[in-house]
Amino acid sequence: MAPPSKRRPGFSRRAQYGIFTGYLAAGIGALVGAGLLGLSLWRPASFNGPRSAARDIVAPAGAASAEIRTDSQSLVESITGYLRAGSQNAKLKQEVELARIRLAEAKAVQQENVRLKALLGLKEEEIAPVVVARIIGSSASSTRRFAYLGAGRNEGVTPGMPVRGPRGIVGRVLETGAESSRVMLLTDSQSVLPVRRVQDNVVALAEGRGNGLLRIRLINLGINPLKAGDVFVTSGAGGFYRPGIAVAIVTEKTNDGALARIISDPSATDFVSVEPIWQPKAVMGAATPVEDRLGE
Amino acid sequence: MKTEYRGTARRDEYGSRINRQHSPLLAYGIPYASILLGSFLPTLVIASAVPLVPPLGLMLLVGWRLARPGILPVWAGFPLGMFDDLFSGFPFGSAILLWSMAMIAIEAIEARFPWRGFLQDWLTAAVILAAYMFVSTIMSGGKVGGAMIAAFTPQLLLSLLLFPIITRIVARLDRLRLMRVRSI
Numbered sequence A: 001m002a003p004p005s006k007r008r009p010g011f012s013r014r015a016q017y018g019i020f021t022g023y024l025a026a027g028i029g030a031l032v033g034a035g036l037l038g039l040s041l042w043r044p045a046s047f048n049g050p051r052s053a054a055r056d057i058v059a060p061a062g063a064a065s066a067e068i069r070t071d072s073q074s075l076v077e078s079i080t081g082y083l084r085a086g087s088q089n090a091k092l093k094q095e096v097e098l099a100r101i102r103l104a105e106a107k108a109v110q111q112e113n114v115r116l117k118a119l120l121g122l123k124e125e126e127i128a129p130v131v132v133a134r135i136i137g138s139s140a141s142s143t144r145r146f147a148y149l150g151a152g153r154n155e156g157v158t159p160g161m162p163v164r165g166p167r168g169i170v171g172r173v174l175e176t177g178a179e180s181s182r183v184m185l186l187t188d189s190q191s192v193l194p195v196r197r198v199q200d201n202v203v204a205l206a207e208g209r210g211n212g213l214l215r216i217r218l219i220n221l222g223i224n225p226l227k228a229g230d231v232f233v234t235s236g237a238g239g240f241y242r243p244g245i246a247v248a249i250v251t252e253k254t255n256d257g258a259l260a261r262i263i264s265d266p267s268a269t270d271f272v273s274v275e276p277i278w279q280p281k282a283v284m285g286a287a288t289p290v291e292d293r294l295g296e
Numbered sequence B: 001m002k003t004e005y006r007g008t009a010r011r012d013e014y015g016s017r018i019n020r021q022h023s024p025l026l027a028y029g030i031p032y033a034s035i036l037l038g039s040f041l042p043t044l045v046i047a048s049a050v051p052l053v054p055p056l057g058l059m060l061l062v063g064w065r066l067a068r069p070g071i072l073p074v075w076a077g078f079p080l081g082m083f084d085d086l087f088s089g090f091p092f093g094s095a096i097l098l099w100s101m102a103m104i105a106i107e108a109i110e111a112r113f114p115w116r117g118f119l120q121d122w123l124t125a126a127v128i129l130a131a132y133m134f135v136s137t138i139m140s141g142g143k144v145g146g147a148m149i150a151a152f153t154p155q156l157l158l159s160l161l162l163f164p165i166i167t168r169i170v171a172r173l174d175r176l177r178l179m180r181v182r183s184i
Helices: A013-042 A048-083 A085-120 A280-287 B002-010 B024-040 B056-067 B074-088 B094-112 B118-138 B146-151 B153-177
Strands: A131-138 A146-149 A162-164 A169-176 A181-185 A192-197 A203-208 A213-218 A231-234 A246-254 A257-262 A271-274 B020-022 B180-182
Touching (some): A013 B094, A213 A246, B024 B056, B056 B118
Antiparallel strands (some): A131 A271, A162 A169, A213 A257
């Protein structure tokens, strides 16, 4: 294609100045962008207002598309399920047999648990979710992993609340708008979550790597006891997440821990529940500088 | 030959010429509207654990800029990038900076290589997209490692392969943009 003639405006002063002003505006725009970027890297919460306002406006579109998305996913699932029905049926029968036995064992353990807790005088509290909402979108084209939730301040959601799907933890609320909120997913590269191994008390930190996997970093270094297939649940440390919710399953062992896959993949999650912060006082205590006094 | 002549006099590829005019609203609105839509759409598609969906907003911006050099001013990266920042998940200011730089870069490339074909446009877009993804990942505020760079490689390849399709979409939208509508 031939070059546009706009570049050589001839002797018209006005056109020449116009081109010059355009370049100037573009340069200033880039500089302002750099400044804003610096500001939002320095103080990440600086632009929460406009962002959540924009999110609130488009929330209805997100809700509609979420419905279509989950419907089409379940359609694909049912077709693939139909194709593999025979072999799967046999396998599932075996699994159900085993699961029944385990379930009976688990019931026994649960009863014992209740008895022991009663002995200790601990109260069993049922935690009611703050709100149940749909995931209405995500930052699908960005290397940061955020999801958007169709519930916000009006429903009682506040930053810091854990978000869980039916399978396990999805992430944590980062900022709230009136009708929508932004959730940092577990796989985001800034997400860190204290976890422990299900069968014993090997404690670790699960850090997002930004590529769909979590990195499990053991707190007690020494011989690495992890192996592929280990399941990690929340440990309750830090006070945000209540203990015992499934987080990740180990896929590969590394020098100082392991790589793990998240159990509750947000793309397979339809409705999620927002739970209250488990120990608000602990969170507040952690946020208070050492110099300040806690309490009254 | 005769019919062809009559045909061009009465109508061109944008519709009938009688009582029909180009609409300024369509002519100036469609490029911006499509880019804004491209910024917003990827947030709806899927909530995946890895970045997958190409940056449609930037691809449409580059597509329009390369196909129709006149209609987007050099500074268009600023307002369009600001809108993209509201939805992209990157820190605010990232797209303002990078989209402005992309527009300036295209201007410079165009001055250096004025006679360009489709392959060169594709190459230009490829360089811009790769640089955009790399720099925005580094400045995303997260911890950057090899894994994160590796995570956006499939997304980058997908965007590069998608670019010819984007140019076709832009061409279609361009016909819509110049469509003649009833004027009286």
